[in-house]
Amino acid sequence: MSLLEVKNISKKYGATIALNNCNISINESEIHVLIGSNGSGKSTLCKIISGSVQADEGEIFIKNKKKIIKNPIDSKNLGISTFYQELSIANHASVEDNVFMSNLPSKYFFLIDRKKLRNSALKFYNLFKNVAGEDFSLSTPVIQLREDQRQIVEIMKVLASNTKIMIFDEPTSALDKSQVECFFKILKNLKKQGHSIIFISHRMNEIFEVGDKITILRDAEVISTNKLSDVDQDTIIKRMIGEKNLILNLKRKSNQIKTPALTIRNLCGKNFDNISLEILKGEIIGIGGLHGQGQSSLLRSIFGILPKKSGNIFIENKILNKTSPRKSINYGLSYISGDRKRDGIFPGRSIFENIFPIHFYKNKKIFTNRNGIQPLANNTLDLLKTVYSSINQEITNLSGGNQQKIIIARWLINSPLILLLDDPAKGIDLSAKADLYSLINQLAEKGVSIILYSSDDEELLTYSDRIFVFNNGKITKLLEGSEKNKYNLYEASYDN
Numbered sequence: 390m391s392l393l394e395v396k397n398i399s400k401k402y403g404a405t406i407a408l409n410n411c412n413i414s415i416n417e418s419e420i421h422v423l424i425g426s427n428g429s430g431k432s433t434l435c436k437i438i439s440g441s442v443q444a445d446e447g448e449i450f451i452k453n454k455k456k457i458i459k460n461p462i463d464s465k466n467l468g469i470s471t472f473y474q475e476l477s478i479a480n481h482a483s484v485e486d487n488v489f490m491s492n493l494p495s496k497y498f499f500l501i502d503r504k505k506l507r508n509s510a511l512k513f514y515n516l517f518k519n520v521a522g523e524d525f526s527l528s529t530p531v532i533q534l535r536e537d538q539r540q541i542v543e544i545m546k547v548l549a550s551n552t553k554i555m556i557f558d559e560p561t562s563a564l565d566k567s568q569v570e571c572f573f574k575i576l577k578n579l580k581k582q583g584h585s586i587i588f589i590s591h592r593m594n595e596i597f598e599v600g601d602k603i604t605i606l607r608d609a610e611v612i613s614t615n616k617l618s619d620v621d622q623d624t625i626i627k628r629m630i631g632e633k634n635l636i637l638n639l640k641r642k643s644n645q646i647k648t649p650a651l652t653i654r655n656l657c658g659k660n661f662d663n664i665s666l667e668i669l670k671g672e673i674i675g676i677g678g679l680h681g682q683g684q685s686s687l688l689r690s691i692f693g694i695l696p697k698k699s700g701n702i703f704i705e706n707k708i709l710n711k712t713s714p715r716k717s718i719n720y721g722l723s724y725i726s727g728d729r730k731r732d733g734i735f736p737g738r739s740i741f742e743n744i745f746p747i748h749f750y751k752n753k754k755i756f757t758n759r760n761g762i763q764p765l766a767n768n769t770l771d772l773l774k775t776v777y778s779s780i781n782q783e784i785t786n787l788s789g790g791n792q793q794k795i796i797i798a799r800w801l802i803n804s805p806l807i808l809l810l811d812d813p814a815k816g817i818d819l820s821a822k823a824d825l826y827s828l829i830n831q832l833a834e835k836g837v838s839i840i841l842y843s844s845d846d847e848e849l850l851t852y853s854d855r856i857f858v859f860n861n862g863k864i865t866k867l868l869e870g871s872e873k874n875k876y877n878l879y880e881a882s883y884d885n
């Protein structure tokens with residue numbers, strides 16, 4: 390019998406359609422997998438069911454009765470709890486306080502009953518005790534935990550709620566094999582006891598191991614729902630991509646010179662292992678795969694923001710013994726991140742002050758003739774079609790896309806030889822994106838070498854000459870020529 394039914398749900402964020410007229414039905418004692426590429430609407434659907442986001446249209450039924458879910462409390466009261474992809478844990482609270490955050494046992498009406506709390510939490514702790522690591526205890530503040538351990542806390546929270554419906558939005562993305570195995574045992578038990586589970590994962594082996602049904606989303610729409618035993622990996626990938634995009638392979642007019650600009654040999658670091666690749670002058674190399682497979686860490690290690698464990702980096706033929714951003718800048722490397730908060734702007738400062746720090750550093754300037762260098766900034770900003778009224782304007786008064794262009798300009802006025810682009814167009818509008826990539830193309834034509842990581846597969850396929858696919862910290866496939874198409878990219882990304 391259908392326990393939860395979502396009918397004709399639609400949701401827009403501004404002009405973005407996140408969900409378009411979606412229907413899903415979840416039965417009792419069922420593990421129902423949702424799959425779809427980045428941005429296809431999976432998390433939005435989960436958030437609507439869990440009350441943290443409101444649908445624009447559509448209805449939700451529990452046991453055939455229409456229910457209104459206005460907030461997370463409504464959802465909880467209907468027997469739904471959710472593992473949020475972004476996690477919903479309090480960093481400074483302990484593991485046990487987090488597990489029972491919304492349901493702390495009390496005594497004498499208002500005091501937290503610590504003994505009861507510890508006893509109840511132990512049950513969930515014991516489930517993961519053998520796989521969570523030695524430094525994981527009930528009293529550990531969450532802030533001290535690793536990413537996998539935080540995910541375990543978020544899982545424990547859902548389990549502790551003991552609701553009939555449990556939603557898990559990418560709960561295994563940071564877990565290792567033994568942790569996933571342990572979690573799946575729990576899921577299968579829950580199913581036996583009659584619980585209904587919505588489970589999101591990008592790992593094919595996990596989906597086939599634990600799922601009963603699979604719903605595939607593409608571009609905000611539900612494409613199909615099937616029993617897992619009725620579909621195979623090939624069908625799933627094809628439906629996620631859609632017929633017309635299967636062999637999408639947009640040719641870039643490339644102008645490489647057959648001299649290596651940057652060579653990486655057996656590089657190991659945090660989140661990546663044994664990476665070797667060579668990039669020619671004027672070439673754009675794409676690094677693809679699902680989000681968080683080590684791509685960003687590799688770029689940050691090449692630039693010297695993160696340490697490398699072993700392996701070598703050569704710029705042309707010179708070996709780069711110790712890496713640091715300082716050295717990298719002197720060697721002509723630039724690193725641009727799409728995460729403006731992490732690596733980006735100096736809020737409260739002018740555009741001018743935001744553009745010149747690297748230039749001053751590289752040219753060892755302490756005093757400068759402002760009028761002399763200003764044209765350099767204006768030219769670069771014009772190339773990027775930046776919209777601003779004056780170079781003295783405070784940066785946060787600009788739109789996100791224009792702020793991002795300022796950061797890019799910061800790195801471009803020094804004529805870099807090698808550009809490391811870490812999801813550079815994340816969160817900027819389409820026209821800013823087009824301006825950015827047109828400039829990237831022009832730079833490559835002038836001989837600049839570019840390594841591009843993009844979470845947008847189409848961007849990657851369109852602008853890269855070759856694509857190295859990352860899976861679990863390793864390069865698992867090189868796509869070039871006619872092999873550089875969406876099907877092959879997805880197959881290599883989702884395979885494990």
Ligand SMILES: Nc1ncnc2c1ncn2[C@@H]1O[C@H](COP(=O)(O)OP(=O)(O)O)[C@@H](O)[C@H]1O
Nearest residue numbers: 402405407425426427428429430431432433434
């Ligand atoms: N809070 C938000 N504001 C604006 N756009 C959003 C927001 N949340 C999601 N989106 C957009 O809605 C679409 C669906 O996103 P999401 O549901 O997170 O996809 P998925 O979980 O499948 O990756 C994407 O285009 C995403 O950029």
Ligand SMILES: [Mg+2]
Nearest residue numbers: 431432433474
């Ligand atoms: Mg999501």
